[in-house]
Amino acid sequence: MAIGIFKTFIKRPANTDYQGRDSDETIEILLRKSLYTLFPKFLMAFFLFVAPLFLIPFLAKATVYKVHIFDGPSLFIFALFFYLFAVGFVFEVFLYWYFEVFLVTSKKIVDINKGCRSISETPIINIQDINSKIHGSIGEILNIGSIFIQTAGKTTEFEINMIDNPSVVRDAISDLVTKEKRNGHI
Amino acid sequence: MDIFSNAPEIIKPNYPIDTEIGKIVGLVPTVTEIVVLVLTLFYLFFAFLLTRRVKIMNTNFKTPLAPVFSLLAFTNLIASLAIIAITLLTLIK
Structure with missing residues (x-):
């Protein structure tokens, strides 16, 4: 389960649902952004957790005319506040990554963004073309792309980066x- | 580590100035606690917003970890309240 929460591609995710799912609709694919997108922020978080270990002893020893x-x-x-801030930062970063998902159901594709504040969906029947692309050297090394x-709907293109x-x-x-489309489930 | 330890003897201050500097330096811990208190009050607002945001996220997209996220957000809020209480107690002492 600990490793499962970091999965970025899940087929038939268990115990998962979204607001607006029909009773006869099943979630077939769940996509999240690559864990690599979290790397810069986790590096920042690492700095936030480690910095007090050096800063606090330095400040404790600092004196002016032998007065601490x-x-x-x-x-x-x-130190308490610093660590509270660090934990809150990590929690929010993880939340926004975890809840930014792209779902492919038996009837629709659903794009949930910005911490569930933006939700776009379109029926599968509107899908006309699907392309994938890998960008740059990092993309080639880590096999990350878009x-x-x-689609034929109001939202003409869904892009998942x-x-x-x-x-x-x-x-x-x-x-x-x-x-x-062949089975006529939509 | 005394930041004036390398200053030559002739420019080191006399005793009255030492007392004044001592008074000013003595205020630094109190000022630090007040600054932390203000920052924690801002953080409390952020923690409250986070609990509401988690509720919206769990409503719009249900996952097996929904109770865990709600608990963590609530714990974050309580922790910020605890730090505010500790800071106030330290200031009042």
Whole structure:
């Protein structure tokens, strides 16, 4: 389960639902951005957790004319706040990554963005074309890219950036769309 | 680490100035606690917003971890309240 929460491509995710799902609709594919997108922020978080280990002893020893500038309680409170801020930062970063998902269901594709504040969906029947693309050297090394889904609806294109294994994902979505259109489930 | 330890003897201040500087330096812990208190009050607002945001996220997209996120957001809020209480107690002492 601990590793499962970091998965970026899940087929038939268990115990998962979204607002607006029909009773006869099933979630077939769940996509999240690559964990690589979290790397810069987790690096920042690492700095936030490690910095007090050096800063606090330095401040504790700092004196002016042999008078200590900071006392124990003030440094303790400062450290508490610093770590609270670091934990809050990590929590928010993870939340925004975890809840920014792209769903392919038996009837629609659903794009949930910005911490569930922006939700776009379109029926599978509107999908006309699916493309994948890998950008840059980092993309080539880590096999990270984008998926572009052309639709006939009001939202003409869905773009999902920084996805792991974009070719595999494109193929999975394409097969699912073909299967659902052929079976007439939409 | 005394930041004036390398200053030559002739420019080191006399005793009355030492007392004044001592008084000013003595205020630094109190000022630090007040600054932390203000920052924690701002953080409390952020923590409250986070609990509401988690509720919206869990409503719009249901996952097995929904109770965990709600608990973590609530714990974050309580922790910020606890730090405010500790800071106030330290200031009042």
